[in-house]
Amino acid sequence: MNNLLVIENIHTYIEQFHILEGVSLEVPQGSIVVLLGRNGAGKTTTLKSILGLRPPRQGKVIFEDREIQGMQPHLIAQLGIGYVPEHRAIFRDLTVEENLKIAERQKHDLDKRSDFIFNVFPDLKRLIKLPAGNLSGGQQQMLAIARALVPENSLLLIDEPSEGLAPVLIEEVMDAVRQLSARTTILLVEQNFSMASQLAERYFIIESGRSVKNGLMPDLIDDQETINAYLGAA
Amino acid sequence: MTSSTTNIEDAPLKKAWPQWWPYLAVLAFLILFPFLAGLTIGDPSAVEPGAGWLTAVAQRTESGYAKFWQGMLIQIFIWGIFALSYDLLLGFTGILSFGHAMFFGTGAYAVAILIDKHVSWPLGWALAAVILISLMQSIIFGVLSLRVKGVYLAMVTLAFAEMFFILSEAGDFRKYTGADDGLHGFPVPDYLSAADHRTRFYYLALIFFVIVFLAARRLVNSPPGRVMIATRDNEHRATTIGFDTFRYKLIAFVAAGVFAGLAGALSALYNVSITPALLSTDRTIDVLAMTIIGGVGTLVGPITGAVIVQLLGYWLERWFGSSWTLIYGIIFMLIVVFLPYGIIGTLRARSLRLKEGWGRWLKLLGIKSEGDAAFASHTEMDNGDQPPGQS
Incomplete structure (x- = not known):
């Protein structure tokens, strides 16, 4: 293989x-x-x-x-290589959108993959303008994973x-x-x-x-x- | 700079207009201030007999308390620029530098030495040289000190700053620097003399202040600015996304260095005097205090801090004489205890937690014991990790 x-x-x-x-x-x-x-x-x-x-x-x-x-x-x-560290590693002071945007390796990475990402994590779309630190534990974990999906990894x-x-959240993850x-x-x-x-x-x-x-x-x-x-x- | 230009900031800009009005109101006040001050607290006896209406106002603005308060605001602009630059480091990138006075002092010395009799450059050239010098200085010392982090970085920057302090006191360069006496009365062009044309200098300082504020705001809202904030939040995370965090820390360090150099140059021109004290660690502590009082990582906060420290210093010294620093220290402690995120930071968090503040205060005085609930709830806020399973 x-x-x-x-x-x-x-x-x-x-x-x-x-x-x-x-x-x-x-x-x-x-x-x-x-x-x-x-x-x-x-x-x-x-x-x-x-x-x-x-x-x-x-x-x-x-x-x-x-x-x-x-x-x-x-x-x-x-x-x-995308990395999703333990302990819901997001940038607490940036908004959800900024957390995703910052992971772009090329222009429009997020635009290209946003359909897929929001399909997998529908919650994030609703929370897009919130500071990531305000999200619940499960949502932060979703965001941490979503962030690794933004660039082509x-x-x-x-x-x-x-x-x-x-x-319940484990099931979702x-x-x-x-x-x-x-x-x-x-x-x-x-x-x-x-x-x-x-x-x-x-x-x-x-x-x-x-x-x-x-x-x-x-x-x-x-x-x-x-x-x-x-x-x-x- | 990164090529990943984004449109994060495009969307909010369209509806950003309403949130600009407080800034515009303050700006309008600052622009009108000399005239308002001239009409209200200017010295009427300074008006020459037979002067026209406009001339009379102009003469009043250059006299008495009107002149004095313009000077106070000029100092606030200078310290505001300096504190703002420090916030780029501490507040937005998480770099605790104990050597920021190095840039302020070097800017002041550079402009003074360059326009003084041994070099006699025109002022414009000298200012351009200040920008160039602080640019090179911040790149060199940024590259050297940003290799380490946290306390080590604080120590390294402190050491570099002391180096410049010692250099400024060294007798070997007395001809240029005046050694421990400093330089006084170097030839600032007449058209910009703060003694004769205070209003003119006031507007120059205001223009510099506004430009630096807008530039700093633009920087922190730009994609590299977002990376700085991400680096402050967690450097490992920023690295594993693929950012060379060193580069972004250097951008912050250089921007802060250049702004601080400009503030120093303005200070030298305003006071027509430089001494080694400008390079001393005390200046860094001053600017650190302003940043903390106003609110770390808020841009407006450090400026507020500069206003408060300047005004407090003035009034406390008037009321309490030489023991004013004691009162200032107590006020500083109260602010740190009751407004842990600074004045602007706490305002933005929209929660003045008096009860927690009391808890911290009593604990500081030793009245309450460790592990108090009121104290614990604040530390919990900082540490990010929520109880498991919370959704």
Whole structure:
């Protein structure tokens, strides 16, 4: 299969702490891949290593057949990698519209994709002139995802979209992610196993900064032993 | 500059007219001020006998309290420009610089040295040179100091500013800078002398003030301005969207530096005197206080702050003599406690939370204990993250 993103054995440090001690994964073109693991396993750090926010000291990050480790974060983003950070990362002091506009990489990006975006997130259209800080938690999460859709991105990195959301909203976010997958490749970090298992085709598990297991999602759902060993009670 | 020009600002512009009227009203008042002051508080005895009606008004505006209050407003314009420039850094880009006086002082020194006897450039050239010098200065020191963030940036900018302060006091350049005495009575052209033609200088300062205000407003409402605000909110996020945040911080730093340099040049021309004090950290603290009192990140706020600090300084000194700074300090504390977003910032938030203010005040005095509910509710407002599941 044609891999859009390949990570080969990366080692990443935060200050002097060795956080990632050999993480590898592949994200095939057009798929949804989920990165699983316990709290503190290094999932978010893996995403930040891809984006160059925490550049790996060893190993390779290959995006569209090109090594991108060590590149500046804003240049990596410009290659077409969208990032939806955890904790509903929006710009609180900008309006919803400005939050979206600011993500434009080319003129009229938003105009071109607004139909699609407002189709997936109808709420946002209604709230377009409001400061994003006034939105509810769920709406902020929608906005954070929508922002990553504005420019032409071939890969989306989504970090814990269900975190801190009410169950109804989790459903809504899942719906949105599913609709997106028709357009782009997605690498998802998710603690909520039921959400992850319904969305993703492939999984990678990391434990204490190391890749320990990967495979197809349907196999994992039946593999209670692995779930218990690496993900705790799911 | 980014190529992603957007039409964010196009839409509001059409209906923006009504919200311009307070600005226009203030501007109209400022334009008419010298005449109004001349007619009301000008000194009638300054009018030469037999002068025509117009000449009489002109002579009255150049006399007594009318002249004095124009001078006060000129100072306010100068400090307003300076505070406005600081707000571009602190308020809109989140850069806490402790070295902003460097630009103000350099602007003042540059214009004074260039028109003084050793160089004797015409004023227009000197002003152009001020812009060029502050442009280069802010690019160089921006590139050097914006590599670091937060407290480290504050320290680095402080160090750079001290460097210029020490340079201004150095005996080696006494011929040009006057060392620790400064320069006094350098030849400001007669047509612009604030002593003889105060009204003329008043309008010059007003024009500069309006131009800088409009330019700053345009900048923060432009696409690069939005990126600055995004950088202030969260720099990582702005980076992962694909913005080289360093570049936008530099734009803010340079704009702020040039505006501050101009304010410094105006100050030198108005006072016909420069001293190393212009470059001292005290000036940065003054402008920081103005920005905080008026409201960080509001543009109008720092100007309001400049007005308040100038007027307070004047009246408090009149009423309390040399101990006025003590009263000023208490007023400053009260403002910070009761108006945490500054005067304009709190007005815009439309909620004067007196109860919270009292909570903070009592806590400051040690009457109330830590973890008080009134105090906590404000910190919650700042921290952004809502309780889980709220929709």
